[in-house]
Amino acid sequence: MVKYMTQQRRRLLEFLKSNPDKLFSPKEIAVQLDGEEVSLSAIYRNLAFLEESGVIGRVMRAGSKEVFYRALDSGVCHGRVHLTCTRCGKTNHMDAEVAKQLAEALRKSSGFEIDTARTTIYGLCKSCHS
Amino acid sequence: MVKYMTQQRRRLLEFLKSNPDKLFSPKEIAVQLDGEEVSLSAIYRNLAFLEESGVIGRVMRAGSKEVFYRALDSGVCHGRVHLTCTRCGKTNHMDAEVAKQLAEALRKSSGFEIDTARTTIYGLCKSCHS
DNA sequence: TTGCGTGCAAAGGTTTTGCATGGCA
DNA sequence: TGCCATGCAAAACCTTTGCACGCAA
Numbered sequence: 001m002v003k004y005m006t007q008q009r010r011r012l013l014e015f016l017k018s019n020p021d022k023l024f025s026p027k028e029i030a031v032q033l034d035g036e037e038v039s040l041s042a043i044y045r046n047l048a049f050l051e052e053s054g055v056i057g058r059v060m061r062a063g064s065k066e067v068f069y070r071a072l073d074s075g076v077c078h079g080r081v082h083l084t085c086t087r088c089g090k091t092n093h094m095d096a097e098v099a100k101q102l103a104e105a106l107r108k109s110s111g112f113e114i115d116t117a118r119t120t121i122y123g124l125c126k127s128c129h130s
Numbered sequence: 131m132v133k134y135m136t137q138q139r140r141r142l143l144e145f146l147k148s149n150p151d152k153l154f155s156p157k158e159i160a161v162q163l164d165g166e167e168v169s170l171s172a173i174y175r176n177l178a179f180l181e182e183s184g185v186i187g188r189v190m191r192a193g194s195k196e197v198f199y200r201a202l203d204s205g206v207c208h209g210r211v212h213l214t215c216t217r218c219g220k221t222n223h224m225d226a227e228v229a230k231q232l233a234e235a236l237r238k239s240s241g242f243e244i245d246t247a248r249t250t251i252y253g254l255c256k257s258c259h260s
Numbered sequence: 261t262t263g264c265g266t267g268c269a270a271a272g273g274t275t276t277t278g279c280a281t282g283g284c285a
Numbered sequence: 286t287g288c289c290a291t292g293c294a295a296a297a298c299c300t301t302t303g304c305a306c307g308c309a310a
Binding site: 002004005006007026027040041044045048067 | 299300301302308309310
C-alpha cells in the first residue's frame, strides 16, 4: 500500500521532529497544531501510522495514564539509547561509551544484539532522584 | 489516611505476586479473579492504590494500547532487567552482573538511577540473530 | 484518475465516579 | 464505632470507525 505525504502528516511530523526529546499527548499535539487544520482523528491516525513505521515512539509516564509520543530518529538521536525519567518525563541520551559497553556485555553474556533505536531505559533522572 | 487490607485488595495482590514474570491488563485480572468477588471498580481502585504505593508497576507494550500491571519486588524478577526479542517475542533476564554494571555506569555518567523493574531492552536474541 | 487521507460525527471501550451499603480495625 | 472500601450503574474520557469528500501522486 502506497502512502501519501499529506499536509497533515507533514505538519505533525515536523512538529514532533522540531521538539526532539519532548513528549506530547495527542491532545497537546492538537492544541499545538491548532489553526493548522489537522483534525483530531487525523492526528490519531497519523500517530498510529508513524509509530508503526518506527518514526515516532510512544511512552507512558508513571503516575499518569496519559499516552505520549515523540520523534525517534531525528538527527541528534540516531543510534542513541534513550533514558526517560518516569517522574518528569524528560529524555536524555545514554553516554555513547556506556552504550557501547552495554551492547558488548549483552552480546557476550546472552548473545543478545541490542536494538538501540527501539530501547528506552526508564528510571529517575539526576534532578528527580536527588 | 489509614488504609485497610480488604479481601479484595489481598486477593488482587496475591494474584499478581504469584505471577511475578507476567503482565496483566485490568480486564485479564478481572477474569482471573472471577468467582472471587472482586468487582471491576475495586480492581481499578486497588491497582491505582498499589501502584502509587510502589508495590506494583504499570507498563505498556509496543504495538498495543493496552495497559498492563505486574508485581514489582517479587522474588524471581527482583531487580532484573528484561530482554525482549523483537523477532520471536521471547523475554529473558539480563545477566545480573551486566545489570549491575549498567546501573553503575548510568549513575556515574548521567546521574541516572535506572528502574530495572520498568525497563525492557529490545533487540534480537541469540537464536534470532544468528 | 486512482485510491489513500481527511473531517465530522457517532460508536466503542476503558476508566472513573456518586451513592448507599458492607467490612476492617 | 468510625471510616475506608466495595458494588453497581451512570458518567466521563479517550480512541476508533463509517462515510462522503478532498487531495497526493
